[in-house]
Amino acid sequence: KQEVTQIPAALSVPEGENLVLNCSFTDSAIYNLQWFRQDPGKGLTSLLLIQSSQREQTSGRLNASLDKSSGRSTLYIAASQPGDSATYLCAVKGSGGSNYKLTFGKGTLLTVNP
């Protein structure tokens, strides 16, 4: 059974700081990995999707890496802003076909202080 762990559970940083969020998964046989953002009481916004054959994806100030063999992914946020404050979720899709389910971590609650 796939298990996804995110460290740290919470992180508070001053505005402008670069930061890294960590995600690990137990079964390396994945189809892809996604990073999401969730604001309080809201749904999920997809940030980055990395296919199993890829090593990293970038979007603006965000960079996500994937090391499938070691079961790890990181989300790097450059020059953090108060608007980045949210819960960040990591999810992996199993390799049992394209319709296989996503398994989520519990998330990292990020607070960026002005």
Place this chain on the structure above:
Amino acid sequence: GAVVSQHPSWVICKSGTSVKIECRSLDFQATTMFWYRQFPKQSLMLMATSNEGSKATYEQGVEKDKFLINHASLTLSTLTVTSAHPEDSSFYICSAQKDHNEQFFGPGTRLTVL
């Protein structure tokens, strides 16, 4: 593109009543939709996978007679919580899959059962 809506965004009902939640993909056709449940400060737990025109596949521990799922078209799936009780109070989120790869999430529905 790839917008998913949910209706209602929140609902309060009396114990014993049934509540229907709609999930719509607004600008794409989704052959597969997923229903998740999220408790406070917890991650998303997959409840069921819904394929258009066929019966939903429920995760272990999810009562299919309690949580009725209908996926009547390529843009609409519904979740009906039957005979709701206070323990069913939660945040329900749907997602729709596009291109056999990425899932796009709705904004969620907050259910409170009194």
